[in-house]
Amino acid sequence: xxxxxxxxxxxxxxxxxxxxxxxxxxxxxxxxxxxxxxxxxxxxxxxxxxxxxxxxxxxxxxxxxxxxxxxxxxxxxxxxxxxxxxxxxxxxxxxxxxxxxxxxxxxxxxxxxxxxxxxxxxxxxxxxxxxxxxxxxxxxxxxxxxxxxxxxxxxxxxxxxxxxxxxxxxxxxxxxxxxxxxxxxxxxxxxxxxxxxxxxxxxxxxxxxxxxxxxxxxxxxxxxxxxxxxxxxxxxxxxxxxxxxxxxxxxxxxxxxxxxxxxxxxxxxxxxxxxxxxxxxxxxxxxxxxxxxxxxxxxxxxxxxxxxxxxxxxxxxxxxxxxxxxxxxxxxxxxxxxxxxxxxxxxxxxxxxxxxxxxxxxxxxxxxxxxxxxxxxxxxxxxxxxxxxxxxxxxxxxxxxxxxxxxxxxxxxxxxxxxx
Amino acid sequence: xxxxxxxxxxxxxxxxxxxxxxxxxxxxxxxxxxxxxxxxxxxxxxxxxxxxxxxxxxxxxxxxxxxxxxxxxxxxxxxxxxxxxxxxxxxxxxxxxxxxxxxxxxxxxxxxxxxxxxxxxxxxxxxxxxxxxxxxxxxxxxxxxxxxxxxxxxxxxxxxxxxxxxxxxxxxxxxxxxxxxxxxxxxxxxxxxxxxxxxxxxxxxxxxxxxxxxxxxxxxxxxxxxxxxxxxxxxxxxxxxxxxxxxxxxxxxxxxxxxxxxxxxxxxxxxxxxxxxxxxxxxxxxxxxxxxxxxxxxxxxxxxxxxxxxxxxxxxxxxxxxxxxxxxxxxxxxxxxxxxxxxxxxxxxxxxxxxxxxxxxxxxxxxxxxxxxxxxxxxxxxxxxxxxxxxxxxxxxxxxxxxxxxxxxxxxxxxxxxxx
Numbered sequence: 001x002x003x004x005x006x007x008x009x010x011x012x013x014x015x016x017x018x019x020x021x022x023x024x025x026x027x028x029x030x031x032x033x034x035x036x037x038x039x040x041x042x043x044x045x046x047x048x049x050x051x052x053x054x055x056x057x058x059x060x061x062x063x064x065x066x067x068x069x070x071x072x073x074x075x076x077x078x079x080x081x082x083x084x085x086x087x088x089x090x091x092x093x094x095x096x097x098x099x100x101x102x103x104x105x106x107x108x109x110x111x112x113x114x115x116x117x118x119x120x121x122x123x124x125x126x127x128x129x130x131x132x133x134x135x136x137x138x139x140x141x142x143x144x145x146x147x148x149x150x151x152x153x154x155x156x157x158x159x160x161x162x163x164x165x166x167x168x169x170x171x172x173x174x175x176x177x178x179x180x181x182x183x184x185x186x187x188x189x190x191x192x193x194x195x196x197x198x199x200x201x202x203x204x205x206x207x208x209x210x211x212x213x214x215x216x217x218x219x220x221x222x223x224x225x226x227x228x229x230x231x232x233x234x235x236x237x238x239x240x241x242x243x244x245x246x247x248x249x250x251x252x253x254x255x256x257x258x259x260x261x262x263x264x265x266x267x268x269x270x271x272x273x274x275x276x277x278x279x280x281x282x283x284x285x286x287x288x289x290x291x292x293x294x295x296x297x298x299x300x301x302x303x304x305x306x307x308x309x310x311x312x313x314x315x316x317x318x319x320x321x322x323x324x325x326x327x328x329x330x331x332x333x334x335x336x337x338x339x340x341x342x343x344x345x346x347x348x349x350x351x352x353x354x355x356x357x358x359x360x361x362x363x364x365x366x367x368x369x370x371x372x373x374x375x376x377x378x379x380x381x382x383x384x385x386x387x388x389x390x391x392x393x394x395x396x397x398x399x400x401x402x403x404x405x406x407x408x409x410x411x412x413x414x415x416x417x418x419x420x
Numbered sequence: 421x422x423x424x425x426x427x428x429x430x431x432x433x434x435x436x437x438x439x440x441x442x443x444x445x446x447x448x449x450x451x452x453x454x455x456x457x458x459x460x461x462x463x464x465x466x467x468x469x470x471x472x473x474x475x476x477x478x479x480x481x482x483x484x485x486x487x488x489x490x491x492x493x494x495x496x497x498x499x500x501x502x503x504x505x506x507x508x509x510x511x512x513x514x515x516x517x518x519x520x521x522x523x524x525x526x527x528x529x530x531x532x533x534x535x536x537x538x539x540x541x542x543x544x545x546x547x548x549x550x551x552x553x554x555x556x557x558x559x560x561x562x563x564x565x566x567x568x569x570x571x572x573x574x575x576x577x578x579x580x581x582x583x584x585x586x587x588x589x590x591x592x593x594x595x596x597x598x599x600x601x602x603x604x605x606x607x608x609x610x611x612x613x614x615x616x617x618x619x620x621x622x623x624x625x626x627x628x629x630x631x632x633x634x635x636x637x638x639x640x641x642x643x644x645x646x647x648x649x650x651x652x653x654x655x656x657x658x659x660x661x662x663x664x665x666x667x668x669x670x671x672x673x674x675x676x677x678x679x680x681x682x683x684x685x686x687x688x689x690x691x692x693x694x695x696x697x698x699x700x701x702x703x704x705x706x707x708x709x710x711x712x713x714x715x716x717x718x719x720x721x722x723x724x725x726x727x728x729x730x731x732x733x734x735x736x737x738x739x740x741x742x743x744x745x746x747x748x749x750x751x752x753x754x755x756x757x758x759x760x761x762x763x764x765x766x767x768x769x770x771x772x773x774x775x776x777x778x779x780x781x782x783x784x785x786x787x788x789x790x791x792x793x794x795x796x797x798x799x800x801x802x803x804x805x806x807x808x809x810x811x812x813x814x815x816x817x818x819x820x821x822x823x824x825x826x827x828x829x830x831x832x833x834x835x836x837x838x839x840x
Contacts, residue, residue: 171785250751250787255676259679328673
């Protein structure tokens with residue numbers, strides 16, 4: 001691959017290498033589940049004695065458990081299996097979506113151990129109300145947590161534009177929020193002495209699909225997330241595209257219909273979101289204005305499946321706009337995979353032929369040679385899973401520091417093993 | 421910044437660290453010119469003795485020269501200055517553009533030491549003819565090269581879609597090329613026993629502007645390159661966006677006008693390229709069909725400057741489409757800078773008001789808070805400079821290996837210094 005190479009200086013100290021190796025090992029176990037030391041060696045390229053020293057450090061910090069023996073599948077000694085301490089080490093994850101609030105306790109390894117959901121009215125809600133509900137859900141989760149379990153992070157997904165540095169909601173059109181200190185306020189109300197990391201829902205959905213869903217192993221991926229609006233998360237060469245300030249991938253506001261576009265919530269017209277969002281589909285299918293939500297979208301797609309002409313026509317029109325948008329994105333990103341999430345799962349199910357026709361017509365041949373299309377495999381949990389991954393990021397970047405939050409009653413002992 | 425962190429395993433061996441540190445030092449000197457050892461220490465974070473050992477290795481390999489003393493500007497000892505061996509170490513760079521062929525000998529440090537240009541007819545030309553002309557230009561450059569100068573790489577820019585692995589032109593619409601083995605053939609004809617690395621012209625223009633032009637220090641940058649067609653190069657977090665197979669950033673084929681779009685060279689209609697390319701402007705300004713080229717574009721912009729109503733109207737219309745395209749890109753990439761190159765320099769000069777109006781109307785407020793617009797500062801040399809950087813990449817990635825090409829008469833001596 002052609003890369004500009006001027007930007008990375010890699011003068012790394014041994015402690016940093018050790019930290020990265022610890023992080024790499026823990027990340028493998030976190031993402032792929034129990035692995036033998038031999039398998040970890042194969043995946044990381046580290047030698048046997050280094051792996052032993054590092055996994056011993058991770059075990060001493062209470063992050064993994066070494067037990068049992070696994071046959072390596074080759075001739076040779078069976079290898080100790082390294083498992084994530086999923087019950088002992090957890091994060092809290094929150095999801096503020098268009099019509100629900102959700103919270104979960106997610107164990108190291110990615111298991112949702114406990115969860116709470118609350119229906120949310122679509123009417124604007126002020127920060128205080130939303131944070132109050134989330135804090136209460138969080139309290140319920142904490143009440144059910146075993147006393148020796150350590151909370152190592154808190155993440156939240158929000159349906160709007162987020163400043164990554166402090167979790168400020170810069171623009172949350174569904175709730176009418178502008179510059180609301182959501183992350184800071186939720187952190188204060190939770191009282192865990194941990195920062196609340198907040199991400200845009202589609203960014204987090206993209207990360208989740210990339211790490212645990214339809215896009216595992218795909219280095220360039222586009223995730224389209226539909227609800228009332230349409231958001232996007234884009235993975236470029238394995239990393240989330242966030243742009244200069246964290247506001248990248250607003251693909252819902254790519255203008256596709258400059259002439260007689262529908263008005264968009266952003267104040268413009270003809271944005272992809274205005275042409276393929278929930279209201280566009282329901283209007284095209286002549287559904288009454290009061291009918292909203294995921295079930296209403298699904299009913300249109302089901303009706304089309306059963307031959308309803310208005311529903312079929314509506315999906316054809318919406319699918320054509322969706323296809324134009326997706327074709328543009330494929331020309332721009334040359335991705336390996338496009339994933340449809342949120343209500344766009346249903347829309348894509350009902351309009352795949354139109355989307356594919358636009359790709360065939362509008363994408364440059366060499367860019368469509370290998371691209372695949374898929375619906376989200378994590379479904380409605382994609383954003384919540386992404387929020388949990390965000391919360392685990394600090395631990396995975398520096399496992400021994402991350403396992404010792406100041407507030408934790410079960411702080412890990414100091415580690416005295418030599419560097420691996 | 422919010423990043424997915426699961427993809428990088430960093431178990432690096434000491435030799436790799438040394439290689440990276442050598443590369444980082446050489447890259448600093450290559451991009452920023454002569455620097456004192458003290459300044460290199462500040463920029464890389466490496467300590468004084470490590471810098472001394474590493475720059476001694478680079479000097480022994482004939483890549484840098486250590487000489488003179490520079491005051492560090494602070495109290496303390498003056499520091500030895502490290503200069504790139506620009507005369508001794510060079511690459512050959514080639515540029516196949518719509519209406520010219522160019523070749524240059526570029527010294528380490530980025531200086532164009534010698535160059536040759538040939539006018540190219542826009543009529544289709546077959547591979548053999550083009551490669552023959554380039555090889556002849558290359559021979560002339562070699563004839564003028566001092567005998568102790570080492571050619572460490574060859575790079576070429578091509579106005580089409582390129583497979584990075586082997587420099588195959590997958591699609592070159594201006595010349596009617598499909599799957600032409602340009603890189604391999606040019607390598608064979610040059611007979612230097614060096615691979616020819618080929619990049620898309622707009623990708624290379626983006627890299628050049630990022631490293632040496634309008635975008636130095638900007639981590640997220642969009643470069644639009646206009647000629648007959650419109651290409652793009654996009655820098656995401658300091659790296660070129662190339663996509664799964666190297667065909668990313670084809671922003672000229674973003675559809676902006678789905679209703680009554682002009683036909684595009686790709687076979688589709690309403691692509692950005694069809695609406696803002698050279699022919700769109702000349703048609704909008706009622707210029708005769710036979711009038712083509714950069715001068716014709718400039719004449720329209722100059723006429724508009726002098727108040728010509730048809731030219732002003734044409735630029736308003738073209739500028740509006742350009743603005744829609746740029747607004748979409750800003751919503752997608754949240755860049756710090758958008759750079760207009762090729763003939764879009766002139767178009768932007770004549771239509772900045774329209775472009776800015778579209779950004780104000782269509783870009784989400786938080787994404788337009790910091791974005792800047794600029795014309796290319798490298799001008800027509802952007803693609804050639806980018807081709808040279810591509811040719812230097814292997815040397816900068818592994819300076820001591822890269823300084824010893826098999827074919828070189830001035831191979832560097834083996835290096836026996838201990839690792840830094």
